[in-house]
Amino acid sequence: MSNHGASGCGRFDFIVVGAGVVGCAVARKLTLEGARVLVLEKATDILDGASKGNSALLHTGFDAPPGSIEQGCLADGYREFLSIRERLSLPLLACGALVVAWSNAEAAKLDAIVDTARANGVDDARIIDAAEVRRREPAIGDGVTGAVLVPGESVIDPWTTPYAYLLQAVLNGARVERGCELLRGEYDGVSWRLGTTRGDFEGACVVNCAGLYGDAVNRMLIGTPLFEIRPRKGEFVVFDKSAARLANAILLPVPSERTKGVVVCRTIFGNLLVGPTAVEQPSRDDASVDERVLEGLVRHGARILPALANHPVTATYAGLRPATEEKDYRLHVQPDPPYVSVGGIRSTGLSAALGIANLVAREVAGIVAGGDRPAAIEWPEMRSLSAYGERDWQRPGNGGIVCHCELVTRREIDDALDGLLPARSLGGLKRRTRATMGRCQGFYCSARLAQIAANRFDEPMATELSE
Numbered sequence: 001m002s003n004h005g006a007s008g009c010g011r012f013d014f015i016v017v018g019a020g021v022v023g024c025a026v027a028r029k030l031t032l033e034g035a036r037v038l039v040l041e042k043a044t045d046i047l048d049g050a051s052k053g054n055s056a057l058l059h060t061g062f063d064a065p066p067g068s069i070e071q072g073c074l075a076d077g078y079r080e081f082l083s084i085r086e087r088l089s090l091p092l093l094a095c096g097a098l099v100v101a102w103s104n105a106e107a108a109k110l111d112a113i114v115d116t117a118r119a120n121g122v123d124d125a126r127i128i129d130a131a132e133v134r135r136r137e138p139a140i141g142d143g144v145t146g147a148v149l150v151p152g153e154s155v156i157d158p159w160t161t162p163y164a165y166l167l168q169a170v171l172n173g174a175r176v177e178r179g180c181e182l183l184r185g186e187y188d189g190v191s192w193r194l195g196t197t198r199g200d201f202e203g204a205c206v207v208n209c210a211g212l213y214g215d216a217v218n219r220m221l222i223g224t225p226l227f228e229i230r231p232r233k234g235e236f237v238v239f240d241k242s243a244a245r246l247a248n249a250i251l252l253p254v255p256s257e258r259t260k261g262v263v264v265c266r267t268i269f270g271n272l273l274v275g276p277t278a279v280e281q282p283s284r285d286d287a288s289v290d291e292r293v294l295e296g297l298v299r300h301g302a303r304i305l306p307a308l309a310n311h312p313v314t315a316t317y318a319g320l321r322p323a324t325e326e327k328d329y330r331l332h333v334q335p336d337p338p339y340v341s342v343g344g345i346r347s348t349g350l351s352a353a354l355g356i357a358n359l360v361a362r363e364v365a366g367i368v369a370g371g372d373r374p375a376a377i378e379w380p381e382m383r384s385l386s387a388y389g390e391r392d393w394q395r396p397g398n399g400g401i402v403c404h405c406e407l408v409t410r411r412e413i414d415d416a417l418d419g420l421l422p423a424r425s426l427g428g429l430k431r432r433t434r435a436t437m438g439r440c441q442g443f444y445c446s447a448r449l450a451q452i453a454a455n456r457f458d459e460p461m462a463t464e465l466s467e
């Protein structure tokens with residue numbers, strides 16, 4: 001095992017464990033505050049845990065429990081995303097959401113949903129009647145009894161967004177170690193010394209953002225798990241792009257205590273999504289899909305939008321929520337030894353990440369002496385993969401199209417394989433470009449991609465394709 005870590009790069013102010021959306025946002029914030037930040041990620045590439053498979057909704061927090069940590073982080077994260085997204089060229093589909101009631105009993109719950117939204121500062125949420133729902137959503141099925149309209153709910157890019165956060169951290173001096181699993185750590189009274197699969201690293205404070213392994217990392221470093229991760233699987237079906245015109249807003253059910261329920265919405269990439277389910281399971285890694293569950297989702301989608309029955313399914317996937325025995329986020333901050341744990345970021349982390357990062361930065365201010373904020377902040381410019389804006393294939397000099405289903409250009413592939421945080425796996429390349437994620441699922445472009453990406457990945461592409 002090499003020991004290049006501590007010896008090669010000195011002492012960091014913060015060592016962030018995990019490069020999911022939360023770790024990416026936390027690393028960005030602490031770096032922009034002037035700290036020396038190191039991110040450790042055990043997977044070959046970033047965003048390979050819970051952040052790999054979500055619904056990609058930017059939540060206002062209208063339905064979060066008022067006064068919860070989650071609600072505070074959602075409100076702040078939502079605000080900040082809107083304030084920085086244009087600087088980072090991050091796309092947004094501002095389509096609004098409808099919480100649709102399908103019975104009188106559900107309609108009776110709409111007032112309470114609006115009350116909660118108002119308590120959370122989402123003042124523009126309002127009830128609309130069935131006729132108004134139908135006017136807004138001509139393809140919706142029979143039986144609607146009313147809805148709550150939440151204009152601020154939106155759809156974003158689930159991967160370019162956190163990738164931009166981490167890229168900005170790196171541009172401004174943060175270091176990221178991928179394929180670098182934290183194995184042990186101790187505090188000597190002055191510094192943490194963390195042992196990883198890529199050597200030892202030294203830092204003043206650890207920020208645990210390990211998602212589905214948050215409790216395990218707490219146990220490893222501070223001797224107590226603080227909470228118990230109870231992975232909750234959510235399966236999805238992705239319909240062909242032809243189906244996207246069937247929905248305008250994000251169509252939500254009236255939620256239950258346990259889950260927001262199955263959503264029908266467009267994706268930023270121009271598809272239509274139905275999901276997720278919510279089933280607790282012991283495995284923290286098993287994101288397999290079940291054919292019967294998927295069939296159920298297809299039937300569910302066709303009840304909400306009957307014409308969906310005529311559209312093919314392009315892809316299926318599942319994500320695992322890092323849920324715990326409690327509903328709220330689990331934040332733990334201690335001064336001695338300096339340590340922060342941000343866990344249980346269950347089902348809203350994509351939206352709340354920037355708010356979580358602000359909260360962490362405020363909490364650590366009294367624990368670790370801060371550095372000087374950089375005189376000038378660097379901003380990476382991301383390539384938008386949105387189907388609702390201009391794409392690279394429409395611009396000159398793009399080197400031609402490699403993935404024809406998703407219209408991914410040679411220039412986009414080359415960029416994803418180069419730069420400060422190049423793709424290290426086929427999964428990483430897919431998330432950066434969408435190559436292989438379209439109708440043919442890589443049947444036509446995989447051979448060419450393998451040629452272009454030869455020797456760039458830790459595992460040969462053929463191995464990943466056969467998994």
Ligand SMILES: Cc1cc2nc3c(=O)[nH]c(=O)nc-3n(C[C@H](O)[C@H](O)[C@H](O)COP(=O)(O)OP(=O)(O)OC[C@H]3O[C@@H](n4cnc5c(N)ncnc54)[C@H](O)[C@@H]3O)c2cc1C
Pocket residue numbers: 017018019020021022023040041042043046047048049050051052053054055056057058059180181182183209210211212213217233234235276318319320321322345346347348349350351352
């Ligand atoms: C089905 C589903 C739907 C969702 N829909 C939405 C939505 O529409 N909107 C929204 O805002 N949110 C949504 N979410 C929630 C969001 O995806 C999660 O809140 C978020 O991904 C959690 O991110 P994280 O960074 O905490 O965890 P993760 O993404 O799991 O990141 C943790 C990282 O830590 C790494 N790690 C773990 N242990 C170690 C170790 N020992 N050493 C080094 N690295 C380690 C892991 O490899 C991983 O990459 C959804 C989630 C799911 C599953």
